[in-house]
Amino acid sequence: MWVQHYLDDLLCLPLVLTATLFVLRFFYGQRVRLSSYHVAFTVLYFSLAFEVFFPQFMPRYTGDFLDAVLYATGGVIFYRFLNK
Template sequence: MRTLLNPWFVAGCVIWVIVYSFRRLAHPVPWINGYVDDFFAVPVIANLSLWFMRGAVIRSNYYVLSAWKVTFIVIYVSLVFEVLLPAFSKTYTGDWVDALLYAIGGVFFYFVMNKPALSKKPKA
C-alpha cells in the first residue's frame, strides 16, 4: 500500500484530476494540460505497475522495476499515444515533445520513485 502513497504518485494523480476536470469544463489549463500531465504519465503508470507487481506477482515490498521494464513502458506509451492513436483518430495528434516528456518522466520514475517500500529487510 505504501507504493500508492508515494507523494509523487499522488501529485501525478491530482494533476490528472485537475486536467480532466478543466477539460470537462471546456477550460483546459495550457501548461498542465500540454506538458506537466505528459511528464507524470509514465511515473503514474509505472507506479501502478510496481504496486501490482509487489502485491500480486512478486509479493515483496523490496521489488523495484528494472530499467528495461521502465523503458518498455516509455516506448509503449509513446507508440500508443503519439503514433497509433493519431494514425487512427483525428481526435489525437502526435507530438515528439510529448514522447520526450514520457522519457523524462520514465527517468524520473526510475531514479526518484522506484525505491523499495521498506528501507531494511527484516533479519532472518
Template sequence: MKNILLKYILCSLLIGSIIYFSALFKLNLPNFLRFYLNDFLIIPVVLYSSLQVLKWSKNNKSYKISTFIIIYICTLYSILFEFVFPEFLERYTKDYLDILLYYLGGAVFYKLQQIEGNSIHT
C-alpha cells in the first residue's frame, strides 16, 4: 500500500486538530476523545516527521526507524509527560493510560512502516 503511513499521519493531524480546536471553542466531546486520543496519535506523528528528516539527511529513501528507537521515543514521552512535567507544570497530569497509548501509537507506526516498506519492494 503506497503512502499508507503518510495517509495515516494526515488523518491523525486532522483528528488531533479537530480535538484541539473543539477544546479551544469549548465544544463538548466524549472524555476519551478529549483526554486520550491525542496521546495515541502523537507518537506516529513525531516518528513520521523524524523519519522524513532521517531519509533526507541520510539520502536513503528506504530508511526505517528501528524498533529500539521507537521504544526509546515512547519511553521518553512517557517519562517526560507522565512523570517530569506533572511535577512542575499544572497543565500536565500523571495518567498511566497515557503511557499505554504512547506505546500503542508506537506499535501502529512500526506496523505501518513495515507495511509500507514491504510494498516498496514488491
C-alpha cells in the first residue's frame, strides 16, 4: 500500500528537477547546477499547490502532510545525489 500511495510523491521532485536540469544544461552548458534555493522553492511550490490549494478547489486532490514530507525528501535526494 505504501508503494501505491506514496512512492509517486517521493519520486516526483527528483524526476521533475532532473528533467529541468537537463533542459537548462541543453541551453546553458554542462556546468549548470540548481542551487539549494531552487530546490527549496520547488518543494514549497509543489507542497502548497498539491497539498493546500488544489484540494480546496478540486475533489480529485486530498491534502496530506506526509506527501509534503515526501516532496521534501525527494528534493533532498535530488540535491544531494543527482545535482552534479
